[in-house]
Amino acid sequence: MSNGNSPEDERPFEDVSEEARPSVSVGRALQQARVAAGLTVDDVSTATRVRIAIVHAIERDDFEACGGDVYARGHIRTLAKAVRLDPAPLLAQYEAEHGGGRPAPTPAAPLFEAERIRPERRGPNWTAAMVAAIVVVIGFVGFTMVNGDDGGKTDVAGDTDPTASPTPSPTAKTAKPVVPAPDPSDSAIAAAPRDKVTVKVVAADGPSWVSAKDHNGKVLFAELLKQGEDKTFQDSTKIDLVLGDAGALDLFVNGEKIEDDWQPGAVERLTYTKGDPQAG
Numbered sequence: 001m002s003n004g005n006s007p008e009d010e011r012p013f014e015d016v017s018e019e020a021r022p023s024v025s026v027g028r029a030l031q032q033a034r035v036a037a038g039l040t041v042d043d044v045s046t047a048t049r050v051r052i053a054i055v056h057a058i059e060r061d062d063f064e065a066c067g068g069d070v071y072a073r074g075h076i077r078t079l080a081k082a083v084r085l086d087p088a089p090l091l092a093q094y095e096a097e098h099g100g101g102r103p104a105p106t107p108a109a110p111l112f113e114a115e116r117i118r119p120e121r122r123g124p125n126w127t128a129a130m131v132a133a134i135v136v137v138i139g140f141v142g143f144t145m146v147n148g149d150d151g152g153k154t155d156v157a158g159d160t161d162p163t164a165s166p167t168p169s170p171t172a173k174t175a176k177p178v179v180p181a182p183d184p185s186d187s188a189i190a191a192a193p194r195d196k197v198t199v200k201v202v203a204a205d206g207p208s209w210v211s212a213k214d215h216n217g218k219v220l221f222a223e224l225l226k227q228g229e230d231k232t233f234q235d236s237t238k239i240d241l242v243l244g245d246a247g248a249l250d251l252f253v254n255g256e257k258i259e260d261d262w263q264p265g266a267v268e269r270l271t272y273t274k275g276d277p278q279a280g
Contacts, residue, residue: 027061033083038267209244253277
C-alpha cells in the first residue's frame, strides 16, 4: 500500500483524549487521531478527496495551502470526520487562533466542494427503464385481449347438436413457486469463482471505513460503508484490505465466512488470496 507519510507521521502519541486536545494545535490533534486510527495520510486523502500535500500542510498547522479561511474550515471539518473526531472544538480553536473576531463567513460547503477531486458518478438510466416498463404493459394488455377473445367465442351454427357436450374450459395455468431471496452468505458463495480471489464485506452491525486494493495496488474502494451496505471485490491474485472498524463487519472470503473475533473499533489490515480463507 502506498504510504504517503514520513516515518515521523506514524509515531504513536501518548494522549489524544478530549481533555488533552485543547493543549495541542489543530493540525497536531488531527495527526494524532489519524495515527491512533491506524490510517496513513494516503488513506485519509483517498477517503476524503483532499490532496496529500494539503493534508500534510494542515497537520503542520500550515493553512495557507488551503487557499483561505473558508477552505481551511471545510478541510478541518472533513479530516476530523475521517479520523472520527468531533470537528466543532477544532473549528472553534481555529477560529480563536485565525479568525480575528470577524463575523462567521458564508457556509463553506458549496465553495469547498470545488476543491475536492470529485469521482465521476452516473445516475440510473431512467429512459431505458421507462421504455422497458411500457413494453411490458403493452405486452400484458395484448396477451389479455387475445385470451379474452378466444374465451368469449360463441357457436352460432344452426345445425349444431344441442346434446353435444360443451367444450371444456382451458386448464388454468399453474402459478410459479416463489423462490426466496438468498441471504448474504449464499450470495457470497455464488459469486466466488475458483480462479479468482473474492472478498465480500458487509456492514452488519454499524458503519465502517473500508479500503480495498488489487494485486497491483490499485484502489478498488476507499469509502465509508454504511450499516446494511455491502461491497464485493475480485482479483486474479490477491485483495488487500484496511478495515476501520472490523468489529462492525461480516467478512466472506472465497465463499466462506471469516469468524475472527474482532473487537468494536479495531483497525485491521488483511490480505486474502485464492487459497484462503486464511489471512495472508
